[in-house]
Amino acid sequence: MSTEPAIHDSIDTAATTVGSLWPIHSFVTANPLAGFEDRPFSEAITQAADLLGGRGYPSAETFRAALKRGQIDPEVLDTELSELDYEEDPEVLLDHMANATDATEGDSESATDRVDKVLTKWLSAFLDEGSAHWSMPNRESGFYTAFRGVAEHDSEIPERGVLTDLSASPTETIEAVLAPYPESQWESIFEAELAALPGWTGLIKQRADSGGEWQSAYPISLSGYLAARLALLDAVDADITPSKDSIDPEPTAELAGAFLRAWEATYRGDLVENVAAESQSLADSDSSGRPDAQLVFCIDTRSEIIRRHIEATGDYETHGYAGFFGIPMEYQGYDADVSVDACPPILDPQHHVTDVPTDDETQASHDRWSSIRETADEIIETLEANAATAYGFVETAGSGYSLALAARTLVPGRVSDLFAAADDHVPDEHEFCEPLVHHQHTYTGDLPVGLTTEEKVEYAAIAFDLMGWEEFSRLVVFTGHASETANNPYDASLDCGACAGNPGGPNARVLAKICNEETVRAELRDRGFEIPEDTVFLAGEHNTTTDDIELYDGDVPKSHADDLAQLRADLATARENAAAERTESMGVDDTAAVSETERRAADWAETRPEWGLAGNAGFVVGPRELTSDLDLDGRAFLHSYDWSTDPDGDALEAILTGPMVVTQWINTQYYFSTVDNAVYGSGSKVTHNPVGNIGVYQGNGGDLMTGLPLQSLMAADDEPYHQPLRLSTVIHAPVERVTEVLAANEELAELLDNNWLSLTVVDPTQDHSAFQYERDLEWSPMSELAEANTVSPTAPAVADD
Template identity: 35%
Template sequence: MNDVTTPDTTATRRPTAAPSAEAIDRAIAGACAQIAPAWPLDQSVAVNPWWPLRGLPIQQAAARVAARGGARALPDRTYLRKQWMNGRITRADLQAACREADSTLAVDTLVAHLDRPSCTARLPLVADQLDQIRDLAHRTAWTEEIVHEISQLCASEFDRGQGDWPGTRADELYSAWHHNVVRDRGIAILMGEPGLQKRFKDLPDNPDALIRTALAAMSVPAGAIEAYLHALLMSVNGWASWCAYLAWQAELAGQENTALRDLLAIRLAWDWVLYRWLADEGLRDGWRHALTRAEAIEADHAHDQRLDWIWLRALELGYQRPLIDDLTHAEAAPTASRPAVQAAFCIDVRSEVFRRALEAANPDIHTLGFAGFFGAPIAYQPLGSAVSQAQVPGLLAPSLRVIQQSRHGDDDTHRRGASAIRGLHVGDISRRFRWGSTSTFSYVESTGLFYAFKLLKNGLLHQSGSHSSAATTVSEPDPLTLVLTDDDGPLSTERKTELAAGILRGMSLTQNFAPIVMLAGHASQTRNNPQQSALDCGACGGHSGEINARVVTGLLNEPAVRESLREYGIEVPSDTRFVAALHNTTTDHITLFDLDEPGPRHAELIDRLEGWLAEARERANDERRAQLEPETDADGMGYADFQQRAEDWSQVRPEWGLARNASLIVAPRRRTRGLNLAGRAFLHEYEATQDPQHEILESIMTAPMIVAHWINFQYYASTVDNRIYGSGNKTLHNVAGGHIGLFEGNGGDLRIGLSLQSLSDGKRWVHEPLRLSVFIEAPAEAIADIVQAHEPIEQLVHHEWLFLYRVGPTGEPVQRYGRQGWTTVSTTDSVLPVRKSKA
């Protein structure tokens, strides 16, 4: 458990000048700006929880979150020692990491460091100070109770229909809290502090007034205000992250949301109430003195973590070294003059395994990687729904809308829409009744026998009456069609063509089209899993990629669009057909869509393609089996077993998701074809020769590269500190606030990030916490120019949140880009300066 800095109770109180209103506003804004957003469960987007701190060197950011919130941003020393003992970290890697850090420390000194305890000093909150003098063996800790009270309030106020009861619905979060807390006598009774409630009655009823008044009343040192407010938010980091998401979404819509500021006021109010309840001027002065050491505590952590960074770098070099060697010496794989099939998959690391398997099934198949939303910035509105869901990465806002219409006319559309709405209403009523606190027992009484059969069927027989979209098989034409629209109605051919040209160029697919071009979105298939969205396509906003694949293939199959593409210099042969598909990442089954009237030649090719896909599935299943069930014989787990895992509601690890992700490779597939990248690399197709102005490269580095970094750091953070940045034990999860997030058990802070079961097999960490290594095959000057033109990219690279490498022609050494420009990388020695870019 992290220790707060022990207050100096002998410090004398000295009057200090009150900070100005402007200074307080800056401190509030600064504290709030350091909280990253957390997306809701039903549209999960992986996020780097330290994204707002990217303007700092990663080492400084790590020291800051440790000092202010007791958070870890590095693998713990026990884990690092295991990697040393099992040979994953070698002496050569440690020595190379030391050279990078300009350190002359001996390896034995570094090894001895792993036996030392880590620094646990932390900026103290008033609640922390009270807990130090409280009998915690017999009484509830103030820190726990405050988090519990705030968390229950937030779950009620942000509820979207799944809470125990509606709760007080106020226009603002702080107002709702203030309304409740002045009437709640239970807290004082529970905590054994009679009279405490009176301290809440005279609190300001406005959050801004509360913040100003409390800071002045507690005489918080002006230089420590932002650090103190940030520490308060970190004590309820889960809900702070949710409020930051609301602010993020509001900003995308050109609006403002103040929930995070309200949450800060609530958490500060608790500290102020306890400050007044403390009524010991010596302890108060000691606490204030500890706040003045905010920078010193951060410096202590930075000093303590210096050698940990060398160990982490050694771990990363152990992954990078063989990969750089492979990329340097890989011979470009020959490709057919015209492939039999071109198959585009999401850049997701899970696709790498299947792509390799598919190419092994038929060498004349050419696979490529592209962001899974396939360049279609759409929101999807299902038939019968008034709500649309964004099918784009979290960085973007959809600019187009896709609606469903019946091919049998408007009457059929309305009829089916009305039926869908009725189904939604019935399901919603059932769900509310089942989860409502006053009706739970009567619901169980009335449906118990039915659910007993359902549990028996799903738990023992592994049968299910429902499937995810990933399991759906289309055996006949869908009578519904997808219509692409904007604010003015259906898109014109001109707009469609412009969109289609951008998509094809983004995939580096503008010539030599195969007879069949398959665009495969992806989705997961799991049951009883509130985090399923985290296993679906992140580029599609945590949804299935089916809609995007079908919309884009429909667009590219339109004769008018094909004709107009010639104006962009793109000639799609008349015998080329685009086919939409969905990759089920749990079972590696591929579903093909919209296959009505393919024509004799295409029908034959599709039959053959289905055979190749089935063979690829078997190969991929074999590889994944070794990861999921390493002790099971190769013949002991087949496709049926993967299907069973997908349908088993008790299965906590239906698949590994993006665990072990470590690199992004932006290059032609011929560069990596034949390499076994072990499902650890994001693969994005890119042909520099087709991008003379480097516009496509710029779009890759400013969007997919950021998305890959976010995914990488969500896994990283969830591994190094699951207590704060992960979601704990999946078997204890309860959904909070509808679809907002999770509680572990029935309380505590909102849990964000990934569960332990998504990262560990119960015996060891399966995910390795490594920063993303990005490899780009493009001119060095173009890469450097893009880095310098975009501040977020420059921050990530210069502050070592990721590593950026350039891959040249085969045999040419790989180069790394950083603050000093370009350096040549040797896989057998250290990183040697070779030249600086002109930047």
């Protein structure tokens, strides 16, 4: 009887413990321990340590620094330690923690290093996405077949075992290697081998699951990869017998869990207290009047800073909404060779949208100037890819080019000015293109081109429902976001996570175009959205590196010229103030803040163009008035929501099952990349080696790095900038409504029950009291927790992290 079904079932199950990894050009944040989310946090990190070797809690020094800075309330910490019968002084306990960790750390060389070296060489050649000048032979036949073809010519591969007569079928090769092992051990063997190179495994897994142009042209599967790996292991006589001994929990893991919970409770307590106070004030206020403009930003933590400063410049109202603006689309820009998914990875694209030219003269100008820039970019790419070519080119080009390179290195700010001047000659796509949103009754691949009228109305209505809108100003701006950085393999990690690591401007343009259509507006009015005749929707894009906001105002009528001019002036002021706040920690004078952000964007030697989402710790779901008077230090995701306009809880359910899950992914990636950067992050950018346009190595080979670089997380070698805390979500709604959502979504409740994030509800119907979620749909009033200073009886009094 064929064992093929059993093999493939075992592979599928084993693969769940390794997280998917997206190509670095479309960097998607994800929990590296996503496959363990069905287990309690403390259990998950222990099992992940066994499989992947990573640490699961912050170091003693990280806790010590947080305690010293006042980020951990001593009283809260004392309660957590007392619950576990720790009576020593926290400093003494931290010394114990540090000593125990030091005693267990050490380097050990893997017995399969030789196999890993061979595999990573051929994986990088096969999975290359356009950067290699010479392609691996026979890629179109798939990885296993291509590997089988080169194996006999690779002197590093011994001709022993199954490799002496490698079967054409990967399943048969796996069967041959597994012959001495009982079927009960197969899953454990696959799990260990897939986890041996989690970066490459994660990329293969993502590519095989998602499909796409590269996978269609050059297919790869986990079974084909495992067949090659097991054949190599067989050739070097490696023992693949599953280990019977599981690793012990981290030394002092229980103690570290107590410090972590105290740190998180301190942050959460301050956040909830402020939101509850603002909830009371909101109930007592009687705000009225039409704002001068409404601006909708992504819920991204970086938006919190710019939103505060915009609101301070005038009568402006800002809102938070997932940065793909609810349009699950595949987008192809005017100059783009391929389409990109412009929606969260939690969703599949439903529409294909492309930019089509509408202005021949401007299009011709764009093509002429962009071809000059493209030639310059190709030269730079050549120089970066080949050191020998670089030396020869510079010598041939002469002193002028040498001076240009020196200027790019020594005075990047001046170069930024020159590029800005050059860019002024190159019309942006939005100046001569429009997104093709009208339904074309054609398909690109499996996706319909454009949207039907019914779909347009639905997307607009969902947006306004989720944000609780009842009033519209003369200007409504949907503001996507993108970063600006030079020579940075991780640039996509600074773009919009809700757009799968792509800029959010295209999604903003699509929603604005939809909302300006008269047929759509008429149907929205029939649904109860009273959109005034003088309301104009437009798109924009927030450059998170420089805090510049570009408005796409080509369709704004002259009747709104004064409104637009005032908005531009106020956005410039907000930019100056936001940049000053962000650069203060860098020791930059207020007057130089904007120029410093521009220098960082243009400097090709800058390892930290901006902090990205470092610092993220909270997620607030509620009206903007709850947080508009608060300085949240760029640490909170903010999603607009009005419970009073959502009687059935549908909008709340959409927020919790969508944006909250994505923010938890972001939060856990930052957490684990900070806690153990060597395993879950990607080390220093200084020693990165980009490979195949798909990822980076540390040094000259090995596994693909899976997380964030040190420069995105650390202020110094031993000083984290990002505070590694699990996400604290605060919702402004009746607690019963939240309970109903959790009861209807088992996986969401499981995340909370397993302590991957926390949830607090500020209930406006119960005197604005706060309730902390425990587990099994049970809540504890936070006032009682604070007064009793004990764990609620509805939750187990254990270190259940």
